[in-house]
């Protein structure tokens with residue numbers, strides 16, 4: 082029984098989809114004005130975890146992730162680079178898709194672009210105007226927050242702060258500036274050639290409007306799960322709820338899931354502190370997508386994660402151990418159906434508890450220890466592949482070769498000779514093993530056989 086922490090109620094709730102065995106999942110996508118950085122990556126890897134575990138539980142998931150290719154930032158930076166908005170955003174969209182692949186993130190089923198959904202946004206604004214939730218001002222159309230009585234529930238805003246008549250035209254703003262927000266921005270010469278001629282005037286959509294219009298188009302209303310980074314609770318998701326619920330008079334989303342921030346060396350990541358990393362920066366330092374993915378997942382999504390290069394290095398060792406384990410189990414012969422069953426149950430228990438991935442990992446590591454100790458081989462690989470549906474480490478692609486029976490026998494004979502202090506014989510066998518293309522490595526935990 083999957084339980085998820087719902088930001089709307091600040092409680093862990095039993096997950097019940099609207100339609101049996103089906104899940105509508107909307108995750109806020111990138112604003113394509115730059116390469117994505119580590120903080121963004123945490124959110125994208127988190128979305129992937131949610132989706133993978135739903136798939137593991139045999140739900141049919143319809144995953145929608147928007148591409149914000151028009152907003153204040155994309156316009157500003159495309160102008161700086163003297164490129165058309167389309168050329169500029171298409172470049173970063175392509176790069177974003179490559180990054181998803183590098184991190185082994187399952188591609189969303191639908192990735193709607195904001196610029197391709199202007200008519201849907203216009204009709205949403207028209208409904209809001211007609212119902213009296215929206216009004217026209219000189220610089221565009223605004224949503225009147227005091228008209229919508231549940232405004233701010235998600236972010237738990239203080240009701241007395243919601244009575245001002247102030248307006249904010251920017252897409253992003255702080256809680257101190259709670260005010261009527263922009264649905265549609267009337268054309269301003271600073272927007273250059275970015276505008277649409279529509280029934281509600283010449284201009285462009287506000288950022289929040291994009292997600293309300295596109296989620297409704299592809300998932301309907303209400304839908305099951307909406308994910309995002311914690312910084313999107315206000316104003317973005319707060320405004321999405323206001324727009325959609327005011328327009329359609331229905332609950333917008335049943336479960337809101339938010340991932341916490343990422344810190345670098347205990348500090349907020351920023352260019353001025355020189356602790357700002359994109360995925361590309363880390364890849365150029367010879368870290369792999371898998372390692373970065375694993376590190377970002379290893380801390381529970383509702384806790385802050387502190388990124389350090391030490392922790393990324395230690396992930397390297399952990400992944401090597403897992404790979405080695407996948408090779409070793411091919412030579413184990415024993416079976417323990419009970420251990421397999423118990424491990425699967427414990428893994429699911431951890432994940433069912435609000436996707437407690439770090440606990441699930443501990444279950445896997447304990448399992449690996451037990452398997453190594455007792456040389457259990459039967460059913461182990463199958464179970465690890467099953468877990469990998471959630472881990473996303475492509476364990477099935479690890480190229481490992483089975484060590485031939487003959488080599489294992491020779492290694493055992495050598496061990497025996499060594500124990501009997503017959504070093505001459507032991508060396509002789511070792512040489513024989515080497516001549517057959519294998520190598521023995523003595524370690525604290527015993528002897529390892531490796532193909533040269």
Ligand SMILES: [Zn+2]
Pocket residue numbers: 108109110292317
């Ligand atoms: Zn959004």
